[in-house]
Amino acid sequence: xxxxxxxxxxxxxxxxxxxxxxxxxxxxxxxxxxxxxxxxxxxxxxxxxxxxxxxxxxxxxxxxxxxxxxxxxxxxxxxxxxxxxxxxxxxxxxxxxxxxxxxxxxxxxxxxxxxxxxxxxxxxxxxxxxxxxxxxxxxxxxxxxxxxxxxxxxxxxxxxxxxxxxxxxxxxxxxxxxxxxxxxxxxxxxxxxxxxxxxxxxxxxxxxxxxxxxxxxxxxxxxxxxxxxxxxxxxxxxxxxxxxxxxxxxxxxxxxxxxxxxxxxxxxxxxxxxxxxxxxxxxxxxxxxxxxxxxxxxxxxxxxxxxxxxxxxxxxxxxxxxxxxxxxxxxxxxxxxxxxxxxxxxxxxxxxxxxxxxxxxxxxxxxxxxxxxxxxxxxx
Amino acid sequence: xxxxxxxxxxxxxxxxxxxxxxxxxxxxxxxxxxxxxxxxxxxxxxxxxxxxxxxxxxxxxxxxxxxxxxxxxxxxxxxxxxxxxxxxxxxxxxxxxxxxxxxxxxxxxxxxxxxxxxxxxxxxxxxxxxxxxxxxxxxxxxxxxxxxxxxxxxxxxxxxxxxxxxxxxxxxxxxxxxxxxxxxxxxxxxxxxxxxxxxxxxxxxxxxxxxxxxxxxxxxxxxxxxxxxxxxxxxxxxxxxxxxxxxxxxxxxxxxxxxxxxxxxxxxxxxxxxxxxxxxxxxxxxxxxxxxxxxxxxxxxxxxxxxxxxxxxxxxxxxxxxxxxxxxxxxxxxxxxxxxxxxxxxxxxxxxxxxxxxxxxxxxxxxxxxxxxxxxxxxxxxxxxxxxxxxxxxxxxxxxxxxxxxxxxxxxxxxxxxxxxxxxxxxxxxxxxxxxxxxxxxxxxxxxxxxxxxxxxxxxxxxxxxxxxxxxxxxxxxxxxxxxxxxxxxxxxxxxxxxxxxxxxxxxxxxxxxxxxxx
Numbered sequence: 001x002x003x004x005x006x007x008x009x010x011x012x013x014x015x016x017x018x019x020x021x022x023x024x025x026x027x028x029x030x031x032x033x034x035x036x037x038x039x040x041x042x043x044x045x046x047x048x049x050x051x052x053x054x055x056x057x058x059x060x061x062x063x064x065x066x067x068x069x070x071x072x073x074x075x076x077x078x079x080x081x082x083x084x085x086x087x088x089x090x091x092x093x094x095x096x097x098x099x100x101x102x103x104x105x106x107x108x109x110x111x112x113x114x115x116x117x118x119x120x121x122x123x124x125x126x127x128x129x130x131x132x133x134x135x136x137x138x139x140x141x142x143x144x145x146x147x148x149x150x151x152x153x154x155x156x157x158x159x160x161x162x163x164x165x166x167x168x169x170x171x172x173x174x175x176x177x178x179x180x181x182x183x184x185x186x187x188x189x190x191x192x193x194x195x196x197x198x199x200x201x202x203x204x205x206x207x208x209x210x211x212x213x214x215x216x217x218x219x220x221x222x223x224x225x226x227x228x229x230x231x232x233x234x235x236x237x238x239x240x241x242x243x244x245x246x247x248x249x250x251x252x253x254x255x256x257x258x259x260x261x262x263x264x265x266x267x268x269x270x271x272x273x274x275x276x277x278x279x280x281x282x283x284x285x286x287x288x289x290x291x292x293x294x295x296x297x298x299x300x301x302x303x304x305x306x307x308x309x310x311x312x313x314x315x316x317x318x319x320x321x322x323x324x325x326x327x328x329x330x331x332x333x334x335x336x337x338x339x340x341x342x343x344x345x346x347x348x349x350x351x352x353x354x355x356x357x358x359x360x361x362x363x364x365x366x367x368x369x370x371x372x373x374x375x376x377x378x379x380x
Numbered sequence: 381x382x383x384x385x386x387x388x389x390x391x392x393x394x395x396x397x398x399x400x401x402x403x404x405x406x407x408x409x410x411x412x413x414x415x416x417x418x419x420x421x422x423x424x425x426x427x428x429x430x431x432x433x434x435x436x437x438x439x440x441x442x443x444x445x446x447x448x449x450x451x452x453x454x455x456x457x458x459x460x461x462x463x464x465x466x467x468x469x470x471x472x473x474x475x476x477x478x479x480x481x482x483x484x485x486x487x488x489x490x491x492x493x494x495x496x497x498x499x500x501x502x503x504x505x506x507x508x509x510x511x512x513x514x515x516x517x518x519x520x521x522x523x524x525x526x527x528x529x530x531x532x533x534x535x536x537x538x539x540x541x542x543x544x545x546x547x548x549x550x551x552x553x554x555x556x557x558x559x560x561x562x563x564x565x566x567x568x569x570x571x572x573x574x575x576x577x578x579x580x581x582x583x584x585x586x587x588x589x590x591x592x593x594x595x596x597x598x599x600x601x602x603x604x605x606x607x608x609x610x611x612x613x614x615x616x617x618x619x620x621x622x623x624x625x626x627x628x629x630x631x632x633x634x635x636x637x638x639x640x641x642x643x644x645x646x647x648x649x650x651x652x653x654x655x656x657x658x659x660x661x662x663x664x665x666x667x668x669x670x671x672x673x674x675x676x677x678x679x680x681x682x683x684x685x686x687x688x689x690x691x692x693x694x695x696x697x698x699x700x701x702x703x704x705x706x707x708x709x710x711x712x713x714x715x716x717x718x719x720x721x722x723x724x725x726x727x728x729x730x731x732x733x734x735x736x737x738x739x740x741x742x743x744x745x746x747x748x749x750x751x752x753x754x755x756x757x758x759x760x761x762x763x764x765x766x767x768x769x770x771x772x773x774x775x776x777x778x779x780x781x782x783x784x785x786x787x788x789x790x791x792x793x794x795x796x797x798x799x800x801x802x803x804x805x806x807x808x809x810x811x812x813x814x815x816x817x818x819x820x821x822x823x824x825x826x827x828x829x830x831x832x833x834x835x836x837x838x839x840x841x842x843x844x845x846x847x848x849x850x851x852x853x854x855x856x857x858x859x860x861x862x863x864x865x866x867x868x869x870x871x872x873x874x875x876x877x878x879x880x881x882x883x884x885x886x887x888x889x890x891x892x893x894x895x896x897x898x899x
Contacts, residue, residue: 226766227765227766228764228765228766229755229756229761229764229765229766230764232748232751232755232766233755235744236741236744236748236752239741239742239743239744240737240740240741240742240743240744242737242738243736243737243738243739243740243741243752244741244752245700245720246698246700246720246730246732246738246739246753247720247724247752247753247755248719248720248721248723248724248725248753249721250721
C-alpha cells in the first residue's frame with residue numbers, strides 16, 4: 001500500500017504545483033483576490049454551484065455543470081486510456097487524435113446513413129467508430145511490426161493524414177451534409193434520432209450514456225491488463241519483449257492487439273463526441289482531445305484507473321474553466337494547468353532516473369522501488 | 381612500445397582509462413615525464429600529450445576526415461570555421477607521419493582500417509607523445525593489422541611512445557618492445573618481447589596451476605599446436621563438404637557401445653539432430669552442420685571458446701533462432717520451424733545466458749516472473765484469468781526451497797541481487813519439470829554457495845530423468861557435471877568425449893579446432 005502511495009504521490013504533487021503556479025500567474029497579473037475567486041468559479045463551474053444550491057436555487061445549478069464535466073471527462077478518459085494501453089505494450093501512441101477523427105467520422109456516417117432501431121443503431125455506430133479507430137492505429141502497428149517504423153513517427157504522420165483526409169476533403173466534399181431550408185451547414189449530415197446517445201437526466205443536464213460507458217471501459221481495460229492472461233502477456237511484452245518472446249508469448253500479436261485496442265478506445269471517444277454532443281461530424285473536432293490523452297495518461301501514471309481519475313479531475317477543470325471568464329481571466333488556464341502538470345510529471349521521471357542512477361552506483365543497497373510510469377505495472 | 385596483455389576482466393581497459401583521465405585512481409599516482417599528474421578528464425590527459433584510440437571509434441560519420449581531426453580545436457578565420465586551413469593542417473600531419481588519407485573524404489565512406497588511421501591522426505594532431513591503442517586489431521583484417529603494426533613501428537621510430545592493449549599474444553610479440561602481463565587487476569610480470577614466448581605469456585596470464593587452460597590460450601592466441609595446424613587453416617567450404625561422420629567420429633556410436641559408468645542412467649533419446657546450420661546475429665553462419673544427441677537422464681556438456689556457436693545452438697533448441705538447414709527431432713516433434721511456445725509446450729526448459737534480456741522482466745514482480753512462460757496453466761491461471769492465490773502459493777514454496785532472499789513474492793524482481801534472480805530463473809525452469817533443460821552459463825556471476833546449489837539442482841534434474849544440455853565457457857564446470865561433452869569450434873563439433881575418458885589437454889586442442897585423429 002505504501003508503495004502504491006509512492007507511485008501516486010508525484011502525480012498529485014505535480015498537479016498541486018501546477019495549480020499553485022497558475023494561481024500565482026493570475027495573482028501576479030491581476031490581484032490575488034481575483035485569482036482565488038477565479039479558482040472558486042472554476043470549481044463551482046465544474047462540480048456545481050453548491051453554495052447557491054444550498055441557498056435554495058434549482059437543482060440545475062448542480063446538474064448542468066456536473067453534466068458538462070462528465071462529458072469532458074468521458075472524452076479525456078477514453079483518449080487517456082488509448083495512450084495508456086499502448087504504453088503498456090511499450091508503444092507511445094501519439095496518434096489518438098487521428099484515431100479519434102476516424103472514429104468520429106465512422107460514427108457520424110453510421111449514425112446518419114443507416115436506419116435501425118435505437119437498440120441496434122447506437123451499438124452499430126459505436127462499433128463502427130471502434131473499428132475505424134482500431135484500423136487507423138493498426139496501420140501504425142503493421143508498419144512497426146513488418147517495416148520497423150517507429151510508432152511515434154507513424155502515428156504523428158497518420159494524425160495529419162486523418163486531418164487531411166477527413167476535415168479537408170471528406171467532410172467538405174463527398175460526405176458534406178445537404179443544406180436544409182436554405183441554411184448551409186458545416187460538417188456531415190445530422191445523425192438520426194435513433195443513433196443519439198440517450199441522455200441520462202433528461203433536461204437536467206447534457207449528461208449522456210457516454211460517461212458511464214467510458215467508466216465501464218476503464219474498469220474493463222484495467223481488469224484485462226491486471227487480471228487476465230492476455231493482459232499479463234501484454235504487460236510482459238511492454239516491459240521486456242525479448243524475455244516475453246523466450247517465454248513463448250506471441251509478441252507480434254500482443255503488440256498488434258494492444259495497439260488496435262488503443263485505436264478503438266480513441267475511436268470511441270470520437271463516437272461519444274458525435275453521438276452524444278455534436279450530432280454530426282463537425283467541420284473539425286474542435287479540441288485536441290487526442291493530444292490531451294497523452295497528458296491524462298502520463299499524469300495518471302499510465303494506469304487505466306489513474307488515467308480515469310486524472311480525466312475526471314481535468315474534466316471538472318476544463319468544464320469549469322469557462323466560468324473564469326466572468327472575472328476577466330482567460331479560459332485557457334485549465335489547459336495551462338494540465339500542461340504544467342504534465343511537465344512536472346515528466347520532470348519527475350527525469351528526476352527519478354537521476355536518483356536511481358545515483359543509488360545504483362554505490363551498488364549493494366536494495367533500491368527502494370522507484371517506479372516510473374512506463375515501468376509501473378498495475379498490481380492487485 | 382609497451383604492450384599490455386591479460387584475460388578479459390584483468391583490468392587492462394580500466395588501467396588505460398585511468399591514464400586517459402576517464403577514471404580517477406583511488407590510490408596511487410600517474411607520472412608523465414617524471415612529474416606526478418592528476419587528470420580530472422581526458423582534456424587534461426590530452427594537454428599532457430596522451431592520446432587514446434578507443435576500440436570503438438569516436439568519429440562523426442557524416443563529417444570529413446579533416447573536420448573530424450580538428451573537431452574541438454577548429455581553426456577559425458574571423459570567428460568562422462576555416463575549412464581550408466583545417467584541410468591543409470591535417471594534410472600536413474598526415475604527411476609528417478606517413479599516413480595516406482584524403483582529408484576531404486567523408487568518414488562514413490572509409491574502410492574500418494582507414495577510420496582507425498583517422499583516430500590515430502586525430503591523437504597525433506593534438507600533439508600526443510604517448511599513444512594508447514585499445515584492442516586496435518579487433519576490428520581489422522589481417523592485412524590491415526599488418527599495416528597498423530607498420531604504422532606503430534614508424535611512430536616509435538619518430539620518438540613517440542605507443543601503449544598497445546591486446547590479448548592477441550602472437551601479434552603483441554611481433555610488434556612490441558616490452559610486454560606487461562595483467563591478471564586480476566595487477567601487473568604480474570613485465571618481460572622483454574624478444575626474450576619470451578607465447579606459451580610463457582599465456583601461463584603468466586592465467587596464473588599457476590591452470591596448465592591446460594594456458595595451453596589452450598597459447599594455442600588460441602598465437603602458437604598453433606602441430607596437430608591442429610591443418611584443421612585451423614582449412615577453408616570453411618572444404619570442412620562443410622566433409623561427411624559428418626568423419627568430422628565427429630564418435631557421434632554415431634550405438635547406445636550399447638557407450639562405456640558403462642555414470643551415463644548408465646541415460647534413457648530415451650530426447651534430441652536427435654543432424655547437420656544443424658543457423659546464422660548468428662551478425663548474419664554469418666554460426667552453426668555449420670552440428671550433429672548431436674541428448675538422452676533422458678544425462679547431462680551433456682558443450683565446451684568451447686566463447687563465440688563458436690554454443691549460444692546459437694541453445695537458441696535453436698528453444699525456438700528462438702531459426703534453422704537455415706539441417707533436421708532433427710526434439711521431444712517427438714520436428715526441430716525445423718520450432719517456436720518458443722512449441723518448445724515450452726513439448727517440455728523444453730531454458731536458462732539463458734543473458735538473464736535480464738531473455739529470462740526475466742525485472743520491472744515485474746518475483747511472482748509474475750515465476751509465472752512467465754507457464755502463466756497459461758494451473759496453478760498460475762484459471763481459464764482466462766490469472767490465479768493470484770495459486771501463483772502466490774507456488775512462488776512462496778519455490779522461494780523457500782531455493783533460499784531466495786528476500787523471500788517476498790510481491791517485490792519487483794530488480795530488488796533482488798543477481799544471484800537471487802538467477803535462483804528464481806533456475807527454480808522456475810526446474811519447477812516446470814522439463815524433459816529437456818537447456819542451460820547456458822548457469823553460474824556466471826554467482827557466489828560459491830549459489831553455484832553449488834545450482835549444480836546440485838541440475839544433477840537432481842538428471843536423477844529424475846530429465847536430459848540436460850549444459851553450455852558453459854567454464855571448462856571445469858562442464859567436466860564436473862557432464863556425462864558426455866561435445867566440443868564446439870567455429871560452429872562445428874570437433875570432439876566428443878564420454879566420461880571418464882576426459883583429457884583436458886586434448887579437449888583444449890579440440891576447442892581450437894583440432895577436429896580429427898581422436899577416436
